[in-house]
Amino acid sequence: MKTKYKILTFSLVFAFALGLSSCSEDFLQTVPTDSVSTDIALGSTDNMMLAINGIHRTLYAQNPDIVRFYAGQEYMIPAADFGASDALHSATGNGWFRSFIQWNSHTQATSNDVLYPWWFYYNVIGSANNIINAAADLQESEDLNNILGQAYTYRAWAHFNLVRFFAKPYMVGNPSSDPGVPIMLATEPPYEGLARNTVKEVYDQITADLGTAISHFANASDRPNISHLNVDVAKGVAARVYLTIGDWANAAKYAREARQGYTLMDEAEYKSGFNSVDNPEWMWGSKMITDQTAYFWSYFYYTSNNFNGSQNRSNPKFMNHQLYDMMSETDYRRDLILKDCPSTFDDWNKGENAGRYASEEEYEAAIDEYRVIVNNGSSHNMVPYLHIKLSQSDGPTISPMDVLHMRAAEMYLIEAEAQARQNKNTEAQNVLFELVSERDAGYTKSTKTGQALVDEILVQRRIELFLEGHRRFDMLRNDEELDLTNSGANPDLYLGGFKQAKPSENDDWLFQIPQREIDANPNMVQN
Known part of the structure; x- marks a missing residue:
């Protein structure tokens, strides 16, 4: 995996340099941002926090050395909605995402649309690993626990995104044998190409990292702003993960705990543009x-x-x-x-x-x-x-x-769905009513049960989370076909993206492993 390890080796300097925007003028004058040694970069909690700030920055930073025109999670959020079923393009425009909505780019190993997420999420993992692996040399403190809570959450979050894009859905395939993505934990040589771990192994690592993150946050200092992660975000990621693998009890538990203390938007706030971290419902966003x-x-x-x-x-x-x-x-x-x-x-x-x-x-x-x-x-x-x-x-x-990454309404929907799938119909109906009645004055509490109640909740997910980067993943985990008939989409524009069989019957839902990774790593196998 030589190509990837070059990326990971670069990730510390990249993330640290991006984090320098929040450090002191003296430090900027004495430390060159293009030649930061590991000892300097990770020798104190102050400098570790700069590296964490660098990871925050990568969520909306461009990197001309990889794909100039893509900017972190700002590109990946629409990538998880376009080419799905709800947020539709009206014209060819200037070409952005055209190949993607036609289901051409993510099925081509040489496409930037597969190279970029592979690089981006492994870059986040590499930066988090550098922080985690250097922490053993530092004395425990509330600030260090804050930093480690964030680093472990980021590592889990990035692996989670990778395995969802590049591997079969957990509940659709056979997770114990389906190839997932390589689990990256080390930062030191030898830099050898790794094989793909199974989907189950990847999810086991993700849940373990989230458990460790939550433990660190229990004794951590407060986050300075909503761009940073905290225990609520870690639990929110955990709720997403457990929903994806069908662990309904844990999905409901973590979603309920994650949303505590956040107020649902009122009508004026909902209609204000989804553009500010000052929104009381936002749990995590890039300022x-x-x-x-x-x-x-x-x-x-x-x-x-x-x-x-x-x-x-x-x-x-x-x-x-x-x-x-x-x-x-x-x-x-x-x-x-x-x-x-x-x-x-x-x-x-x-x-x-x-x-x-x-x-x-x-x-x-x-x-x-x-x-x-x-x-x-x-x-x-x-x-x-x-x-x-x-x-x-x-x-x-x-x-x-500002860019939204997580908000409380999603947690209500995860909790409601997870309760319904456990046949806890009353609990699910109550949670769903708490959310939807805020959006719809005419909504009455659902009396549906079983799959009918689950289906109602899934519709509310589509409405509530429209254009927030969830639709593709929901279709994957629920094994839904793509059919844009009567959607308003132009079949001549969408071509192959107009209809696609459900994921259990159709491997084209998987992103191809980048050809650069295949060429550099003899242990890598293609989807």
Whole structure:
């Protein structure tokens, strides 16, 4: 695995250098950021915290040495939604994600769409490993426990993402024998290529790391801000993991514990754009710094309704029409999907506009009306079912918006689903009602049980977590087929991504192992 180990060797310096933005001026003057020794970088808890800050930064940092135009988790969140079923593209746009939604890029070993997540998540793991393995030389303290809690959580989180993208789903395949991804724990030589661990072995390591993280957080100092991880985030990741492997009791337990102390958004907060870590429901998010923006490679560039970039202007994203129809008319989340928005791709009486307007003047008036609602510019295209969930707070600009990684509503949904799958119907109904009644004044507590209740919860997941990076993984773990018939998607745009058989019958759901890894590592096998 020579290629990967070059990446991992680089990861400490990369993460540490990124973390320097929060250190003192004296340190910046005396330590060169391009030649940091391990002894200096990890010789104290202060410097370890700089390395942790560097990992936080990688979640939204570009790296021109790997794939210049991808920026950490800002790229991977839409990658987990596009090419699934709910957040849809309206046009070819400038080409971003076009091959991905057509199911071409992730099935090609030479594609950047498989190289980048492999590098990105192993880079996070390498940086976390450097911190974990150096900690034995330091005296225990609350700050060190904070650092180790974060490092173990990051290592678990990154392995979790890798095994979900590059291996068969735990509950669909045979986890004890299906090839997963290599478990990376060491930071010292010999640097030899490793074989793929089984899916079960990877998940066993993930759950062990999360248990260790939670133990460290029990005696840790407080996190300074929401960009850092804490015990709530560790438990939130654990809830995701246990849901994925079907350990319903632990999924419910950790989801319930993780969400304590967080307030569900009210209607005004829900409609404010999902762009600020000051939101009381957010558990973990990247606080963006103005001079560290990813510009046209940011999450909002790919997904927002009014970011001032060519991807948004030429390819507005809309909601699957069938999913929209599943929302109650009293559900205020429905207001974020503009069903009756005019299409600016068509003439006033053609295409999606046919039969809707009595005259061209009426059509132009509708465009003006919706420009105000969408808060975009005259060069932005619009389409029916356009979403306005993710918005630039200052209108059609390229200002950096904060990036959401975890919030309390997801924990309610995990707990509800896990309870329902244990046939604890009353508990599941109560948790679901607590969440959905906040979004929908007309919602009454569900009386469904068994699979019908699970199905209702899964629909609420699709609505609530729209464009937050969960849909692909939900389809994988629930063995769902992809069928965009009646969704509003253009089959000529989506091509192979319009219909795909369910994961248990179709290995194309798996990301290919990057060819660079195959070439460098004789122990690696391809999907």
